[in-house]
Amino acid sequence: MMDLMQLTTVAGMATAARTGLPGYPQSDLLTRGHQLWLAARGATEMPALSHIAASAQLEPMRPQTLVFALEHTPFDFRYVEIGSRMMTLSNDDYTGKLLSEVPHQRPPSLVWDHLAAAVDARAPVRGVLPYVGRSRDIASILHIVLPLAEDGETVDHLLVCVDLAQVVRLQDGTHPFTQLG
Structure with a gap:
């Protein structure tokens, strides 16, 4: 199976935006981040x-990014920077907090798993998370977790670029899963 990095070099001309990962929702923002x-x-x-x-x-991407510092002992992720759009959608200011301190993000959680996967792989990881929040116009959260290393080898930070998938609505404005009757 090809990874996203290989897809950017197929035939020397293809880009991730055109080829993407089969079955994975496409996002220009995530492609630009990668x-x-x-x-x-x-x-x-x-x-x-x-x-x-x-x-x-x-x-231009900064409002929809998050930066985490990797804590080694014990293993955890600390919120370092939260983009303005992400802060608006959040129920709290998590800056400085550990992921393990946030009840719906501590392990076991998909958020934790996606961040840990990028650390383990030492490579970008794309993911889709269900959106749980107040906005009725957001269906899910698309993201790419980009591992960073000051020495080029040891992951010490993660940059997460986030895109928001809008809810699909029918022509009459209703949600396609509205229960009838």
């Missing part, structure tokens, strides 16, 4: 947070 990660890493296995954070390409 391309930024690839460009920033250069010859290293992973780019450093300092290289990504200084990139002008990150600025």
Whole structure:
């Protein structure tokens, strides 16, 4: 099975935006995040947070990003930066908090699993999460978790780019799963 990085080089011309992963919802924002990660890493296995954070390409995406610091003992993730759009959707300001301190994100949870998978793989991980919140216009959360390493090898931060899948509505404006009767 090809990974996203291989898809960007198929025939030397294809991009992840055109080919994508079969069955995976497509997102220009996630593709741009992955391309930024690839460009920033250069010859290293992973780019450093300092290289990504200084990139002008990150600025338009920043409202829909999260940065986590990896805690090693015990293993955990600390919220370092929360984009403005993510802060608006959140029920709380998690800046500085550990993921294990957030009841619906501590293990076992899909959020934890997706972050841990990127650390273990030392490679980008795409995922889809159900949206649980107040907005009736958001169906799910699409994201890519991008591992970062100051030394190019040891994961120390994660950049998460988030896109929001809108609820599909019928022509009359109703949700397609509205119960009749």
